[in-house]
Amino acid sequence: MSQEIPYKIYLSEDEIPTQWYNLRADMKKKPAPLINPATLKPLTAEELSVVFCKELVDQELDENTAFVDIPEEIRNFYKMYRPSPVVRAYCLEKYLDTPAEIYYKFEGNNTSGSHKLNSAIAQAYYAKKQGLKGVTTETGAGQWGTALSMASAYLGLDCKVYMVKCSYEQKPFRREVMRTYGATVTPSPSNTTEIGRKILAEFPGTTGSLGCAISEAVEVATSTEGYRYVLGSVLNQVLLHQSVIGLEAKKALDKYGIKPDMIIGCAGGGSNLGGLIAPFMREKLRGENDYRIIAVEPASCPSFTRGKYAYDFCDTGKICPLAKMYTLGSGFIPSASHAGGLRFHGMCPTLSELYDQGMMEAVAVEQTSVFEAATMFARVEGLLPAPESSHAIRVAIDEALKCKQTGEKKKILFGLTGTGYFDLVAYQKYNDGEMGDYIPTDEDIQKGWASMPKVDL
Numbered sequence: 001m002s003q004e005i006p007y008k009i010y011l012s013e014d015e016i017p018t019q020w021y022n023l024r025a026d027m028k029k030k031p032a033p034l035i036n037p038a039t040l041k042p043l044t045a046e047e048l049s050v051v052f053c054k055e056l057v058d059q060e061l062d063e064n065t066a067f068v069d070i071p072e073e074i075r076n077f078y079k080m081y082r083p084s085p086v087v088r089a090y091c092l093e094k095y096l097d098t099p100a101e102i103y104y105k106f107e108g109n110n111t112s113g114s115h116k117l118n119s120a121i122a123q124a125y126y127a128k129k130q131g132l133k134g135v136t137t138e139t140g141a142g143q144w145g146t147a148l149s150m151a152s153a154y155l156g157l158d159c160k161v162y163m164v165k166c167s168y169e170q171k172p173f174r175r176e177v178m179r180t181y182g183a184t185v186t187p188s189p190s191n192t193t194e195i196g197r198k199i200l201a202e203f204p205g206t207t208g209s210l211g212c213a214i215s216e217a218v219e220v221a222t223s224t225e226g227y228r229y230v231l232g233s234v235l236n237q238v239l240l241h242q243s244v245i246g247l248e249a250k251k252a253l254d255k256y257g258i259k260p261d262m263i264i265g266c267a268g269g270g271s272n273l274g275g276l277i278a279p280f281m282r283e284k285l286r287g288e289n290d291y292r293i294i295a296v297e298p299a300s301c302p303s304f305t306r307g308k309y310a311y312d313f314c315d316t317g318k319i320c321p322l323a324k325m326y327t328l329g330s331g332f333i334p335s336a337s338h339a340g341g342l343r344f345h346g347m348c349p350t351l352s353e354l355y356d357q358g359m360m361e362a363v364a365v366e367q368t369s370v371f372e373a374a375t376m377f378a379r380v381e382g383l384l385p386a387p388e389s390s391h392a393i394r395v396a397i398d399e400a401l402k403c404k405q406t407g408e409k410k411k412i413l414f415g416l417t418g419t420g421y422f423d424l425v426a427y428q429k430y431n432d433g434e435m436g437d438y439i440p441t442d443e444d445i446q447k448g449w450a451s452m453p454k455v456d457l
């Protein structure tokens with residue numbers, strides 16, 4: 001390479017993609033459809049429209065359109081914080097003394113602190129366009145709730161957020177950011193919903209889970225006039241919106257003729273990873289190029305590596321559609337790990353299908369080793385990473401260290417999904433040596449599976 005690669009590869013505003021890319025269009029075997037738990041038939045657009053905005057339902061069900069225009073209003077909002085840079089981690093490479101080249105796409109450069117704003121603004125836009133009064137949602141670590149609060153404030157929509165109780169308590173400042181943007185924030189499970197009261201009665205003292213919070217938010221959306229539910233991950237529409245990450249990353253790397261050998265991302269519901277890999281997976285699906293793609297999940301909530309590929313409920317309350325995905329069972333309540341954004345029992349159906357087809361790999365990593373990587377990264381690269389993102393950092397470092405053994409000059413791209421300013425209680429635990437590793441036993445996992453629907457689909 002004659003041209004020296006800068007620390008940061010920026011695109012210009014004009015280079016923000018004008019279209020999102022729908023990964024499913026290039027999959028020969030498509031992800032399995034969402035199923036109505038009552039009829040056991042694929043959900044129709046009409047049924048989904050009770051829960052979601054119309055245009056988002058269309059996006060959810062469209063598995064054939066490869067490129068979808070990004071509305072001008074959304075693209076203008078993107079311009080306030082995008083394009084996001086691809087950074088060459090020169091300092092980390094030097095510190096590790098590795099021949100590998102490490103690049104990361106940094107999505108933490110907005111107030112919500114993560115990639116979630118990319119889909120929040122899209123979903124809020126379609127809700128507004130439909131003339132709705134407001135939206136309801138759940139949030140785990142708080143990034144999605146913050147992103148949706150920002151997008152709702154911008155468009156003048158009401159926003160009701162159900163926040164997983166352990167995060168609500170660990171992250172009071174997140175809550176205040178959401179309230180500052182005008183959202184109502186309720187810890188979940190709560191006694192404001194029927195399902196919340198039921199869960200509280202069954203599991204008193206529970207610290208909650210994304211699954212519980214989803215049930216509550218859906219219940220409120222479907223029982224309140226002028227409201228719909230929006231979801232920050234898992235769904236195909238969210239992957240579609242997040243493709244802006246990968247499209248930008250690929251455009252930036254292409255400028256310098258860089259072809260990554262491997263692409264690494266943390267996986268909670270799968271949206272940032274699905275977005276980051278989108279254009280690369282496109283080439284892989286079309287047989288044009290090959291890439292190693294690695295999903296990193298917490299050992300405390302290992303949907304890919306220890307889950308089953310089967311139809312399951314997306315929520316603890318079992319009111320959402322059934323999705324075929326890698327899952328630990330909707331009744332699996334993960335331990336209160338510090339990567340709240342990765343505590344979902346399932347994985348998005350599109351990535352689940354790609355994983356099942358052998359198009360990508362997955363590894364599970366333990367919390368303390370994740371914080372060790374986070375700390376190393378913060379000290380040499382400067383940015384304070386979110387615990388979720390640090391799962392990807394962990395594996396990027398491990399892969400770079402393997403290159404040190406073999407002398408291979410591999411090119412590694414990973415997704416740095418967000419910053420960790422609201423995760424300082426977790427950092428404090430790590431710094432004080434009080435952080436533990438929670439790995440579910442086989443028995444815990446069996447218990448989760450016992451909650452799965454007893455249907456043969």
Ligand SMILES: *Cc1c(COP(=O)(O)O)cnc(C)c1O
Nearest residue numbers: 233268269270271272341388418
């Ligand atoms: C929510 C979140 C994740 C995980 O969600 P995905 O849908 O799997 O991308 C990862 N990192 C950060 C910073 C998050 O906020």
